Amino acid sequence: MGPGFPIASDARLAGDSRQTRFVLDLDKAVPFRAFLLSDPYRVVVDLPQVSFHLPAGAGTSGRGLVKAFRYGLVMPGGSRIVFDLTGPVRIANSLVLDAANGQPPRLVLELEEIDEATFARAIGSGDRGSQLKPSLAETSPSAAFAATAGFPPAVRPPTTVAAAPAGPAAPPDPRPVVVIDPGHGGVDYGTQGGEIPEKNLVLSFGQALRDRLERAGKYRVIMTRDDDTFIPLGDRVRIAQKQSAALFVSIHADALPRGEGDAQGATIYTLSDKASDVEAERLAEAENRADMIAGVNLTEEPADVADILIDLARRETRTFSNRFARILMNDMKSSVHMHKRPLKSAGFRVLKAPDVPSVLVELGYVSNKGDMGNLVSDVWRSRTADAMARAIDAFLSKRVANAGGDRSDKPAPARPKP
Ligand code: ZN
Secondary structure, eight states: OOSSOOOOEEEEEEEEESSEEEEEEEEEEEEEEEEEETTTTTEEEEEEEEEOOOOTTTSSSOOOTTEEEEEEEEEEEEEEEEESSOOOOEEEEEEOOOBBBBBBOEEEEEEEEEHHHHHHHHHHHOOOOHSSSSSGGOOOOGGGGGGEEEOGGGGOOOOOOOOSSOOSHHHHHHSSSSEEOOOOOOTTOOOOSSSSSSHHHHHHHHHHHHHHHHHHHHHHEEESSSBBEEEEEEEEHHHHHHHOOOEEEEEEEOOTTSSOOOSSSEEEEEEEOSSSSSSHHHHHHHHHHHHTTTTTOOOOOOOOOOOOOHHHHHHHHHHHHHHHHHHHHHHTTTTTTTTEEEEEEEGGGGGGGGSSSSEEEEEEEETSSSHHHHHHHHHHHHHHHHHHHHHHHHHHHHHHHHHHHGTTTEEEEEEEEO
């Protein structure tokens, strides 16, 4: 994070299961806004972009009404703190104190236990519908339920994620677009079974893969994120669709819950309505929780359009996704340790673009010592990125060749022939 952003240097929780107080030390006062979410019970605090320099482990354990909290960028210009709660609360007080009596400026949040019915009434009394739209900018809480501390509308951070400059003057680039999607980011850490959160591991890998592909120069490579920013799942899919991507590769790392044995190796996932096994189902559920973790509540995705062309496109796209997954597995297994069942499928929301072949790669298990060692190794990263780049070449060269005359400018969009 660049200079000039306010710095948060410490955070404390005090109180008990009736009343809990959160205090964040800052180097200057900032406006903020706090609001509540249910299912599960959470408090979200939105701030302008802040550099968090909190002690290691801050937020991993809770106190009183707070089970744990996470913090980080939720979009460029905007930071967020998300508190997981033990039950329904109300925000009894929320304020920013100026420096006084040798204390730095502080953000203070006071939570009080309330009963479920009161909570439900309060959250139901506002314009909940508009609160639950997918866009982060629209997660504004109902007026009745928000606690605002000098958060002027002008401070609201920008709403859109600029995936690439899209100026009308830009000359068209005929190369196929490969979208690399490092999972999680910002306030969503991903799995934390290892000493480094998943969001950092997968960003490093995504950047290595991008650099590898860009060196060869055959594709236009777009990252859904190139820094520690949270991107909602739907936005990741939309980036791929807007760019008419030839391929979408989501990068993740997995962890087995403590006490559930050990597993290791890379796994490649494709989309399916029914999970290939229980473990794949658990993983898809965990990965699909990203938006919820970041405090973004979503309405259900719009019902699938009953359009035979879209349906055909979707089926064709799935065929291509599965083909790429097999090519990728073959290229990876020669140089990377794979999971004993390396090809699986489940209902990952991030793989749902009907017209973009999409796979999700779990690079390994942070809960496994060997895999964790690999994930932080430059040598392993570049070997794995090489294998993935070979697979991408094999897949896309075939598609371009098959696309034929009138489509030579595009790598065979996944649409049925007229
Ligand atoms: Zn993940």
